[in-house]
Amino acid sequence: MSDSNVVKPSLQHKAPLPFVGQKRFFLKSFRKVLDEHIPNDGEGWTIIDVFGGSGLLSNNAKHLKPAAKVIFNDFDNYTERLKHVDDSNRLRRQLIDVLSDYPRQKLLDKSIKPKVIDVIKKFEGHIDMRVLSTWLLFAGKHATSLDELYASHLYNTLRRTDFPAVDDYLTGVEVVCESYDTLLPQYADQPKTLLVFDPPYVNTQQGAYAQTGYFGMVQFLKLMQYVRPPYIFFSSTRSEILSYLDFVQECDQRTWQRVGNYEKISLKACMNKNSSYEDHMIYRFE
Template identity: 50%
Template sequence: MFKQAPLPFIGQKRMFLKHFERLLEDIPNDGEGWTIIDAFGGSGLLSHVAKHLKPEATVIYNDFDGYAERLAHIDDINRLRQAIYPLLANCAKSKKVPNDIKTQIIDVIKGFDGYINEHILCSWLCFSGQQVKTLDELFKEDFWNCIRKSDYPSADGYLDGIEVVSESFHTLLPKYQTDPKALFVLDPPYLCTQQASYKQENYFDLIDFLRLVHLTRPPYVFFSSSKSEFVRFIEAMIEDKWDNWQAFENYERVIVKTSSSYSGKYEDNMVFKF
């Protein structure tokens, strides 16, 4: 079982895996008769773990960000890494890249004859945690030597047996709304935070957040962060008895303390109710 996504993805939830695995123990046997809907699939890591631990369950990975396409081009991604890596040989790790070297790297990228992904390149060439939406935006940034030293391993088997779809959560989730054996795995972009790593800019706003909250019902696991106000919001829901407050009454919560170079220390949350 993969313990992290095969290719870089911000917010892949690997720090929550042991807690997620423990939660899946509430699904009996090997998951026969159950459906696990990873509605904001991201890197697919939670879908992969769910299928590995509950092989008889139907696992639906909503790949709204095109991550499966990246996995299909690991050979090209490794080939591009091999072309860029020697140019950084004399640049200190995690340090700013001189402009002449940056120009050479851009020329290599522009001349590359295979698959190119700006988010992968950003993980190699931008300051930790930074995000871009396009190659043009990447080229305007300062470059930093964050490139990995070795090729990415094969992703063979990562999505085996998983149903990959790509649709809005508010058309996907209602299909399973009344199924008591459908687990909603909800890891949306955090409200009021940078969403540049996602394929569709601003695809999760306040209206989408409210739609999702009203679609949520047990059993579910909902990921959030102290960067957003999700926990405060559901506490207000319960206290003031807003619509669908019962779905969150007596919820359980796991907190993982983390940090980033931009925001300092914060908390990631896993809120769940079975």
């Protein structure tokens, strides 16, 4: 099948809208692994982005392997957010009018904070709380409601430019919205099906995800029952996956035969100058 017969999105290097945990620093490694293990344009293959998040991995997979069936499980309703990019850009411009002369990265004082809140209250359009949080809250903070935002310390971290157009971000990608334990059984025995996992970290704060608090230890253990090659699994030293795999290797050879003998790529990530951790991409194709 030639490229002229397939439809693919333009390749993106980061998600068009903010999303906690997007894997943009792993994209080079992700692309390399796909090219090494899925031949040509991916005809005959299915790639399932089980915890789709921002859809960035789905975008890259479909661009690189355009003949493959790529399924983006939009469990966090990212596609709904994409529909309102124009509103977010319009709100940004209105906030810029208020904050244009205010120092960046600085706490809003008592004279300017009410003006910012007034702009938001009068805005006629969709308000994306995740976008607004990245613009007005300290790094890493997230407000789930406007009342929570208004009660917080606000900062001028407003984006300098509009968000880009997103018309073809998921071109050719099949979008679904299902829990992993209803999605994965549909493809359990299907050949040439790559499972891509990027689940929330177990027992960590998940307020920035649509399904707050839904992924705990029991959910993690249920998920691991569905993991089988070929798979790519993203994790971190902040999660339990490597400790779990060490335990399985020692105590559960049957499970180890299914999920073990993997390869690993690690990247160092810094939260701030005093805190860092490692992100991991674990994968197995045979």
